[in-house]
Amino acid sequence: MKKILILYLFVAGILSAQKITWVSAFEGFNLSEELDKPVLVYFKTDWCGYCRQMDMEVFSDERTAALIDSNFITVKINPEKDKSPFTVGENLFTPVQFAEAAGATSFPYFTFLNPEGKIIAYLRGYYPKDDFEKVVKKVRELAKDK
DSSP: OOOHHHHHHHHHHHHTTTTEEEEEEEHHHHHHHHOOOOOEEEETTTTTTHHHIIIITTTHHOOOOOOHHHHHHEEETTTOOOOOOOEEEEEEOOHHHHHHHHHHOOSSSEEEOTTTSSSEEOOOOOOOOOHHHHHHHHHHHHHHHH
């Protein structure tokens, strides 16, 4: 687990000036518990136009990426492609099962969870950069209260 943490911190340091450091669900939920840091899960698909727009306009912005990376462990899940199971809290999920449990019925879909795996907030759809940053700041405050 320490190797994963060191790798995550190394990659986060290199990429934080460029874009968000996404990790797998398995890595992300383990890191969240280890670092006591909330998780932002981004559910997306390859065919989703608004997902591509979020990637290009929001997540590639340096300021937005720094805000998100400094406050959340960031996990990207494509329920149509990803197959590896992972644990959230005490529950084992496949990506499809977790998407269903989180309510991801359309894409993009975002779920914010505390380190214990409890949902703090969720968002559905595309958000322009400034609006997404406002949401992230609000959820950051909610995460501190939970």
